[in-house]
Every structure is written in structure tokens, then in C-alpha cells.
Amino acid sequence: MAETFDPWPEPSPLGDDLPPVLAFSPALLPRQLRGWAMDIAERMNCPADLVAIPAMVSAGALIGRKVGIRPQRRTDWLEVANIWGCVVAPPGSLKSPAAAEALGPIRRLEAKAAAANESAMADHKAREALFKLEKEAAEKSARAALKGEGGTGARDCALSMLLGVTEPTPPAIKRHLTSDGTAEKLGEICADNPDGIMVHRDELLSLFADLDRPEKASARGFYLTGWGGQDGYTFDRIMRGTIRIQAVNISLCGTTQPNRIAGYMRESLRSFDDGMVQRLQLLAWPDFGGTFREVDRYPDTEARQEAQECFADLAELDVRELGATWEEATGPHGVPFLRFAEDAQELFAEWRCALEQRLRSDEMQPAMTAHLSKYRGLIPRLALICHIANNDFGPVSLEATRQALGWAEYLESHARRAYASLSLDHAEAARAIWRRITKGDLPQPFTAREVQQKGWSGLTDAERLGAGLRALQVANRLRVVKVETGGRPSVTYHVNPKALRA
CATH class of the missing domain: 1.10.10 (Arc Repressor Mutant, subunit A)
Incomplete structure (x- = not known):
């Protein structure tokens, strides 16, 4: 028998309010990128977050590990500039077109590098053809020498002829940006680009979900190494052989939808305990709505040109002009570094002390604590990016440090929204x-x-x-x-x- 109905009660609202977030402030962006990014956001009628996040990740990717920052006065603690970011936005919010605009400068640099690579490979093929001819001639001469008087002298002469022909080394394939590829292929790219590479995925969580699969444990470990940005890595494969990578430095950026981020974070935090989710430090979940305003005007060409020149300078960064220090003890592959200016150092130390006290308290959930703990390294990285993209030199300035701390406040509000979505x-x-x-x-x-x-x-x-x-x-x-x-x-x-x- 079916249950009988009681009188229907009054319905109540769903408890579905997400915590508020801070709106993006243009002052957070480096001076050379500010006008360009805000111009894109205004013309597209979208929150500036959708442009700012991929723009900052791009800037960090171009700096990579060319130069780092030592956040303390005397220790050798080092951070480099690569960062991971994600924008959470609903369908139809122009998140993909906004990201495409923000990635325009690095895509131009990628196209320029591709043309240079093509020319270098053509030269290499000509050298390979010449090597083949020289090798054949050397082998012929060596045979003739061995047919002569013989003995040790003939053998030494033949060996000298063969050793005198050197096989040309393939040129390093310069890359700035990639969108898809296996971890092994990405490893090959990193081997040629130890200073860093940017990975952009339009739907970022599809990559993360793929890395969650048990058979992708090795690829997941590779990406985690790339987030650190300083350590080497070795692939040993039967078909590909051994690939030794001097340093894996991966910047990562993409977008996702609100109904995907909560589900993924919940499953990932339940199944893994390696901090993969918390590495999405530039995580922005902006508010949408407001009044649409038709904007039909040409782009700000002066601001765009300034931004393009900034990105080009970052790609060809001369760390000597920055006044960076290199320590011989770090070896030939050590990372040159800057430190904070004295006033900036005091500000950072004060902020970090407050952060550490919060992390040691019981005021936050473990997942949020783990997320904010990564701000120890994030804030120096952002300060370094802002400093260089502000076209400043020498020790990292107070202005750049204040910008980085502004990012910390902004990003924490968005992280709280993301982690609150787990229960909502x-x-x-x-x-x-x-x-x-x-x-x-x-x-x-x-x-x-x-x-x-x-x-x-x-x-x-x-x-x-x-x-x-x-x-x-x-x-x-x-x-x-x-x-x-x-x-x-x-x-x-x-x-x-x-x-x-x-």
C-alpha cells in the first residue's frame, strides 16, 4: 500500500548562497599590462578577472625560471615565477573569448618561435645531409688506411678519420605555449625549454580529471614537479629511451564551470592528498550580472602595444639588466635571483607572520588551510612578476610587494567561495x-x-x-x-x- 499524504507544508528557500568575493581591482595588474587588460574587459563587457588571470599566468610563464626571488634576507629559499590559474564562470559568460584575447601576446611569441624553429630545422637537415656525406667519405678513407701498411698506426689513422666527423646536434625547439599533449611529449618540450612552458586548457578540469586516473600517476607526478618549477625529471621509456630534463617549469591556466568545480574538488580531496587542487592558486570565481553596456569601439592600440612589448621583453629577459645575483655554489644551472628591497622585506615578513599564525590556528577547514599555506610561495612569485612587468630593476620594490599582497586578499575571498561550494x-x-x-x-x-x-x-x-x-x-x-x-x-x-x- 502507498503511504498517505499529510497536508503539504510551506516550502522554504534552498540554502545556496555562496560567500561574497572581492571584485578585481586594476591596481593589482603590473603597470605595463593594466591598460590593455582593462580595455579588453570593458570592450567585452566581462569581469576583468577573466582577462587578468590568464594575463598574469602568461607573464609568469615567460619569466619562468630565468630569474627567481629569495623571500628572506639570508636564506636560500627560492621561488620562481610560474603559477597555476583557473577562472570559474558559467556557460555563455565569454570566458573563452576573454582568455583568447589575454593569450594573444604569448600566442604571437609562439608563432614567432615556430618560424624560427622551422628555419633552424631546415639548417639542421642540411647539416645532417653534409654529415652523411662526410661520414661516407671518412669511412672510405678509413678502409683505405686499414688496407695499407696496417698495424697500430693505420688503426689510429682510421680512428682519427672517423672521429673527425661530428654528427650535428638537433636545435632546441623553442616553445612558449602548448594546449594538449602527453606528459612524455611535454617532457620533451621542457627538455628544450628548461626556463618554462605554459599549458593552456580551455576546460581545465578535463586535464585534472585525466590526471586523476590511476594509470596516469606518473603524469600527475610530472605536473606536480612542474608546479614547483625548479627540479629536474627523467623519463625512462622502452620506445622513447631516456629523456633527461634539466628543470620542469610549468605554468598552467584554463577555465571551468561552477557546476564542475565543486564536484571535482570534492572528489579530488576525497581521493587524493597531494595538494593538486590547492595548486590552483590564481583561482577566480567572479560575480556576473549587472547592466550590459554596448561598447563598439576600436581597441586601445597604445595600451595593446605596450603590453605586447612587455611580453616580448619578458620572453627575452636579460637578468643582468635586472641586477640579479647568481651564486656559483648553485652550479651552472642555478637560478639567478633578486631579493626584496628593505621596506618590501619588512612588509612581506609582517604579512607572512600573520599568515603563519592563522595556519596554526583552528579557524579554517583543513582543505582551506592547505590552500592558503601555498601563499607562502605564491606572494613572492606574484611580487616578482609585478616587479619585472612594472619595468623595474634591482630589488623587488615595495609597490610590487603591495600589489602581491593585494592579490592575496583578493584570491583568498575567491578560494573561500570555491571551498564553500563543496558543501553547497x-x-x-x-x-x-x-x-x-x-x-x-x-x-x-x-x-x-x-x-x-x-x-x-x-x-x-x-x-x-x-x-x-x-x-x-x-x-x-x-x-x-x-x-x-x-x-x-x-x-x-x-x-x-x-x-x-x-
Whole structure:
């Protein structure tokens, strides 16, 4: 027998409010990039975050490990400029076009490098052809020498002839940007570009989900090494042989949607404990809305030219002009470095002391604590990027340090929104189900299986779907009715007619 209905209660709102976030301030951007980035955001009618995040990651990628920063006065603690970033935005919010505009300068540099690589490879092929001819001639001469008088002298002469022909070394293939490829191929790129490479994925979480697969454990480890930006790596493969990489320095940037970020973060934090999620330090989840204003004007060519020149200078950075220090003890592959100016050092030390006290308290959830702990290295990295992209020299300035600390405050508000979404993800699922109910896309009553079979975005995962249905029950919008069938009870969901009229 079916359960009888009690009178329907009054429906209540879904507890689905995300914490507020700070709006992006133009002052956070380096001077040479500020006008260009804000011009793009204004013309596209999108939040500046969508442009600023990929722009900063691009700048950091071009600096890479050409120069680092030692955040303390006397220790050898070193940070380099590569960073990982992600913009969270709903479909149709222009996140991909905005990123494409922001990546325009580094893509120009990539195209320029490709042309230079093509010319270098053509020269290399000519040298290979010459080497083949020289090798054949040397082998012929060596045979003739051995057919002569013989003995040790003949052998030495033949060996000298063969050793006198040197096989040309393939040129290093200069790269700045890549979008897709296996970890092994990325390793080859890093071997030729030890100062750094940028990886851009439009849907970034597709890459992260792929790296979560057990058979991709090696690739996941490679990316984690690349985030650090300083350590070497060795691939040993039967077919490819051994690839030794002087340093793996990976900058990473992409976008994702709100309904994907919460689900991924929840699963990743539950399944892994290696800090992969927390490495997305430039994580921005801006607010959308407001009044649309038609903007139909030409780009600010002066600001764009200034930005393009800035990126070109970063790609050809001369660390001697910066006044960087190189220590012989670090070896031939050591990273030259800057330190903070004295006033900037005091400001950073004060900020870090406050951060460490917060990390040692119990005021935050473990995942948020782990995320903010990575700000120890992030803030020096951002200060270094701002300093160089401000076209400043010598010790990292107070201005750049204040910009970096402004980033810290801004980014923390967005990180809090992202981690809060873990507990609010069920409300997002509930909203998605309720939208389908109000549109008449589901029968009355309905089952969870009927919802799942529709294949609707965000409602195919049984666990997430169940959480959304439970949230609607708590909000008095649905009621569960179990019908005994002699075996497993049949569970159906009935809609509160008061909620439909609300």
C-alpha cells in the first residue's frame, strides 16, 4: 500500500548562497599590462578577472625560471615565477573569448618561435645531409688506411678519420605555449625549454580529471614537479629511451564551470592528498550580472602595444639588466635571483607572520588551510612578476610587494567561495532538478532513475543527484513515497503544489 499524504507544508528557500568575493581591482595588474587588460574587459563587457588571470599566468610563464626571488634576507629559499590559474564562470559568460584575447601576446611569441624553429630545422637537415656525406667519405678513407701498411698506426689513422666527423646536434625547439599533449611529449618540450612552458586548457578540469586516473600517476607526478618549477625529471621509456630534463617549469591556466568545480574538488580531496587542487592558486570565481553596456569601439592600440612589448621583453629577459645575483655554489644551472628591497622585506615578513599564525590556528577547514599555506610561495612569485612587468630593476620594490599582497586578499575571498561550494554543491543540484520540474520536463511523480536517464548536465552522477533530491526534501519541495512491491521498495518523488505556485 502507498503511504498517505499529510497536508503539504510551506516550502522554504534552498540554502545556496555562496560567500561574497572581492571584485578585481586594476591596481593589482603590473603597470605595463593594466591598460590593455582593462580595455579588453570593458570592450567585452566581462569581469576583468577573466582577462587578468590568464594575463598574469602568461607573464609568469615567460619569466619562468630565468630569474627567481629569495623571500628572506639570508636564506636560500627560492621561488620562481610560474603559477597555476583557473577562472570559474558559467556557460555563455565569454570566458573563452576573454582568455583568447589575454593569450594573444604569448600566442604571437609562439608563432614567432615556430618560424624560427622551422628555419633552424631546415639548417639542421642540411647539416645532417653534409654529415652523411662526410661520414661516407671518412669511412672510405678509413678502409683505405686499414688496407695499407696496417698495424697500430693505420688503426689510429682510421680512428682519427672517423672521429673527425661530428654528427650535428638537433636545435632546441623553442616553445612558449602548448594546449594538449602527453606528459612524455611535454617532457620533451621542457627538455628544450628548461626556463618554462605554459599549458593552456580551455576546460581545465578535463586535464585534472585525466590526471586523476590511476594509470596516469606518473603524469600527475610530472605536473606536480612542474608546479614547483625548479627540479629536474627523467623519463625512462622502452620506445622513447631516456629523456633527461634539466628543470620542469610549468605554468598552467584554463577555465571551468561552477557546476564542475565543486564536484571535482570534492572528489579530488576525497581521493587524493597531494595538494593538486590547492595548486590552483590564481583561482577566480567572479560575480556576473549587472547592466550590459554596448561598447563598439576600436581597441586601445597604445595600451595593446605596450603590453605586447612587455611580453616580448619578458620572453627575452636579460637578468643582468635586472641586477640579479647568481651564486656559483648553485652550479651552472642555478637560478639567478633578486631579493626584496628593505621596506618590501619588512612588509612581506609582517604579512607572512600573520599568515603563519592563522595556519596554526583552528579557524579554517583543513582543505582551506592547505590552500592558503601555498601563499607562502605564491606572494613572492606574484611580487616578482609585478616587479619585472612594472619595468623595474634591482630589488623587488615595495609597490610590487603591495600589489602581491593585494592579490592575496583578493584570491583568498575567491578560494573561500570555491571551498564553500563543496558543501553547497547539493543546492546547485537541487536547483537544476527544480528547474526541470518547473519546466515540466519530469512526470508527476517521478523517480531518481528517470532524472538520471535524461542525461542532463550535472545530474548524471548518482551521488550528486541523490544529494540534490534530499535538499529538495529538506526544503519541503519534494516528498518521498515508498511503495512496497514484495522486493525492493519503489521510491517516487512527489512535488509540493505549494512550491510550484510560489
